[in-house]
Amino acid sequence: xxxxxxxxxxxxxxxxxxxxxxxxxxxxxxxxxxxxxxxxxxxxxxxxxxxxxxxxxxxxxxxxxxxxxxxxxxxxxxxxxxxxxxxxxxxxxxxxxxxxxxxxxxxxxxxxxxxxxxxxxxxxxxxxxxxxxxxxxxxxxxxxxxxxxxxxxxxxxxxxxxxxxxxxxxxxxxxxxxxxxxxxxxxxxxxxxxxxxxxxxxxxxxxxxxxxxxxxxxxxxxxxxxxxxxxxxxxxxxxxxxxxxxxxxxxxxxxxxxxxxxxxxxxxxxxxxxxxxxxxxxxxxxxxxxxxxxxxxxxxxxxxxxxxxxxxxxxxxxxxxxxxxxxxxxxxxxxxxxxxxxxxxxxxxxxxxxxxxxxxxxxxxxxxxxxxxxxxxxxxx
Numbered sequence: 359x360x361x362x363x364x365x366x367x368x369x370x371x372x373x374x375x376x377x378x379x380x381x382x383x384x385x386x387x388x389x390x391x392x393x394x395x396x397x398x399x400x401x402x403x404x405x406x407x408x409x410x411x412x413x414x415x416x417x418x419x420x421x422x423x424x425x426x427x428x429x430x431x432x433x434x435x436x437x438x439x440x441x442x443x444x445x446x447x448x449x450x451x452x453x454x455x456x457x458x459x460x461x462x463x464x465x466x467x468x469x470x471x472x473x474x475x476x477x478x479x480x481x482x483x484x485x486x487x488x489x490x491x492x493x494x495x496x497x498x499x500x501x502x503x504x505x506x507x508x509x510x511x512x513x514x515x516x517x518x519x520x521x522x523x524x525x526x527x528x529x530x531x532x533x534x535x536x537x538x539x540x541x542x543x544x545x546x547x548x549x550x551x552x553x554x555x556x557x558x559x560x561x562x563x564x565x566x567x568x569x570x571x572x573x574x575x576x577x578x579x580x581x582x583x584x585x586x587x588x589x590x591x592x593x594x595x596x597x598x599x600x601x602x603x604x605x606x607x608x609x610x611x612x613x614x615x616x617x618x619x620x621x622x623x624x625x626x627x628x629x630x631x632x633x634x635x636x637x638x639x640x641x642x643x644x645x646x647x648x649x650x651x652x653x654x655x656x657x658x659x660x661x662x663x664x665x666x667x668x669x670x671x672x673x674x675x676x677x678x679x680x681x682x683x684x685x686x687x688x689x690x691x692x693x694x695x696x697x698x699x700x701x702x703x704x705x706x707x708x709x710x711x712x713x714x715x716x717x718x719x720x721x722x723x724x725x726x727x728x729x730x731x732x733x734x735x736x737x738x739x
Contacts, residue, residue: 359653359657361656361660362660363427363660363663363664364427364431368427368428368431371428371431371432372431372434372435374407375409375431375432375435375436376435378403378404378407378409379435379436379438379439382399382400382403382404382407383400383436383439383443384439386400387439387440387566390442390565390566391565391566394558394565394566394567394568395521395522395558395566395567395568396442396443396446396522396566396567396568398477398480398522400477401450401477401478401480402476402477402478403477404447404477405475405476405477405478406476406477408421409432409447409451410447410450410451410455410474410475410476410477411451411455411471411474411475412428412429412432412451412452413429413451413452413455413456413459414455414459414471414474414475415459415467415471418467418468418471418472418475419471419472419475419476420471420475425667426601426604426663426666426667427663427664427667429451429452429605430605430608430663432444432447433447433448433452433605433608433609433612434608434609434612435612436609437608437609437610437612437613437616438612438613438616440566440613440708440711440712440715441563441564441609441613441712441715441716441719442564442565442566442567442715443566444605444608444609444612444613445518445564445567445609446518446519446566446567446568448602448605448606448609449481449482449483449518449519450474450480450481450482450519451474451481452601452602452605453483453598453601453602453605454481454482454483454527455471455474455481456598456601457483457527457543457585457586457594457598458470458471458474458527458545458585459471461543461585461586461594462545462585463582465582466545466582466585470525470545473524474525478524479524479525480519480522480523480524480525481519481523481524481525481526481527482517482518482519482520482523482525482526482527482572483517483526483527483528484499484514484517484526484527484528484529484546484572485497485514485529485595486514486515486516486517487499487512487513487514487515488513488515488571494529494541494592494595495537495538495541495592497512497529497530497531497541498512498531499511499512499513499514499528499529499530499531499574500512500530500531500532500534501530501531501532501542501544501579503532504578506580506581507578507579507580508532508544508578508579508580508581508583509576509577509578510528510530510544510546510552510574510576510577510578510579511574511575511576511577512530512574513571513572513573513574514526514528514571514572515559515571515572516559516569516722517569517570517571517572518567518568518569519567519568520555520568520569520570520571520572521555521557521558521568521569521570522568523548524547524548524549525545525546525547525548526545526546526548526572527543527544527545527585528543528544528545528546528572528574529541529542529543529591529592529595530542530543530544530591532588532589532591533589536589538592539589539592540589541589541590541591541592541595542584542586542587542588542589542590542591543584543585543586543591543594543595544579544583544584544585545583545585546574546577546579546583550577550578550579551577551578552574552575552576552577552578553572553573553574553577554572554573554575555570555571555572555573556570556571556572556573557570558570559571561718562714562717562718563711563713563714563715563716563717563718564715564718565711596673599673599676599723599724600666600671600672600673600676601666601676602723603676603677603679603680603723603724603729604659604662604663604666604671604676604679604680606680606683606684606719606722606723607659607662607676607679607680607682607683607684608659608663608683610683610684610686610687610716610719611652611655611656611659611683611686611687613687613712613715613716614652614686614687614690614691614712614716615652615656617690617691617694617708617709617712618645618648618649618652618690618694620708620709621645621694621697621698621709622636622645622649624697624698625641625645625697635697641697644693644697645697648690648693648694651686651689651690652686652690655682655683655686658678658679658682659679659683662675662676662679673732674732674733674736677724677729677730677732677733678729678733680723680724680726680729681720681726681729681730683719684716684719684720684726685720685726687716687719688716688717688719688720691709691712691713691716692713694709694712694713695709695710695713698710
């Protein structure tokens with residue numbers, strides 16, 4: 359089914375993204391896996407191509423596209439290479455940068471956004487804590503007022519871009535008596551005394567993504583580092599989560615779709631019992647099933663992308679997109695591994711890596727169980 363949410367300008371942008379991927383990403387994927395991180399060169403090249411500032415106003419060097427369909431195209435093309443690429447890029451450009459753009463002071467924007475756009479300042483977001491998981495309201499990292507400064511103590515975990523990031527939008531508790539209404543966001547630079555990070559975490563998949571713990575030991579900041587309003591951090595996060603979840607959904611479907619296309623080609627070329635395995639009725643029916651699942655999921659995600667571009671996407675629809683896309687992604691890739699047989703269990707095959715990479719998408723950005731809880735509450739249950 360032909361997709362109808364993209365026009366000529368969007369497709370021209372897609373072509374430029376493909377050119378960047380072919381030139382600056384594909385030749386280096388094995389290096390990225392070995393390093394367990396994307397090098398600074400990746401970010402600088404993306405910045406030169408204008409791929410880091412789609413949400414940033416022109417006065418700070420960005421493109422100020424104002425149309426999430428461009429973001430979605432970028433996520434799709436990166437996802438075709440591997441699930442870690444839209445993850446790292448999305449955390450930087452689509453998830454963290456909007457906090458500064460929409461909530462930051464003029465001084466903060468001038469200080470940080472030009473470097474965000476150029477790739478010289480790599481962003482991460484410090485939400486998840488070792489004991490909290492998806493329960494953002496239960497965070498324990500604290501900021502205590504000391505004269506004109508705040509003293510921050512605590513830790514964050516599973517932070518994408520955590521090992522190499524330069525600036526982290528970090529959620530901390532500024533009023534322990536107010537629960538969710540006592541959380542504030544701070545922009546914490548990695549050069550701050552008392553800031554440190556652990557090793558690159560050893561993950562099951564997503565090897566190209568550097569993921570680390572962050573530690574804050576008497577880190578001193580001032581009101582000039584507060585992003586948004588004091589004690590409004592939880593509200594700010596809730597307002598931004600729909601875009602994060604939609605970005606995940608876009609990448610989930612594009613990632614699975616690419617591997618499915620490669621699996622269909624494999625089924626045409628791989629022979630068993632004297633015939634291509636794709637001609638066996640079971641496999642033929644299975645592939646017909648998987649293609650349909652992907653196209654149905656893609657149609658819903660496209661509808662959500664268009665709604666978000668027009669400022670109409672609800673948090674509930676974003677939750678549906680996030681959980682359903684990750685469920686379909688996992689099911690499709692599991693079947694793709696099975697169709698590859700023993701080769702599907704070899705790390706040198708993209709299908710094996712994709713299968714491992716996809717497992718986490720049911721967990722992050724709010725677990726699928728949390729997504730269903732939100733949807734259920736909306737039903738009045």
